[in-house]
Amino acid sequence: MDIRKVTTAEVLPIRHLVLWPNKSPSFCEVEGDDSATHYGAFIGGKLVCVASVYNSGHEARLRKFATLPEYQGQGIGTKVIEKLVRDLKREDVSYFWCDARTSALSFYQKFGLCVEGEEFHKSNVAYFKMSASWV
Numbered sequence: 001m002d003i004r005k006v007t008t009a010e011v012l013p014i015r016h017l018v019l020w021p022n023k024s025p026s027f028c029e030v031e032g033d034d035s036a037t038h039y040g041a042f043i044g045g046k047l048v049c050v051a052s053v054y055n056s057g058h059e060a061r062l063r064k065f066a067t068l069p070e071y072q073g074q075g076i077g078t079k080v081i082e083k084l085v086r087d088l089k090r091e092d093v094s095y096f097w098c099d100a101r102t103s104a105l106s107f108y109q110k111f112g113l114c115v116e117g118e119e120f121h122k123s124n125v126a127y128f129k130m131s132a133s134w135v
Contacts, residue, residue, distance in 0.1 A: 015028040065098070
């Protein structure tokens, strides 16, 4: 597996297919994509997992993390998160957060993220804000 930084254009098709297949492709675009750091995991040269990180000073937010269905459950997403967390720590990011789908809470807890606040909904999907602070 090869994990490296990729472009916005590369992440959009996977975001659309995995996260919001019933919405328009433009629904998967995020303000700030042009300045975000996008990570991609490649298996045999095929992009199979993407994650985007939006930095603001010592704070970073994970958004639009998606793995192609046929590659889920194989530890690929875990490796991507481990890589980006290492990068963020090297960049002196001290606060990392995301809006996690309620169905994925246990996945994010493996990386030390904790639930903040109450469950909320976006486009009829349940989420919690989750975060971790590194000092």
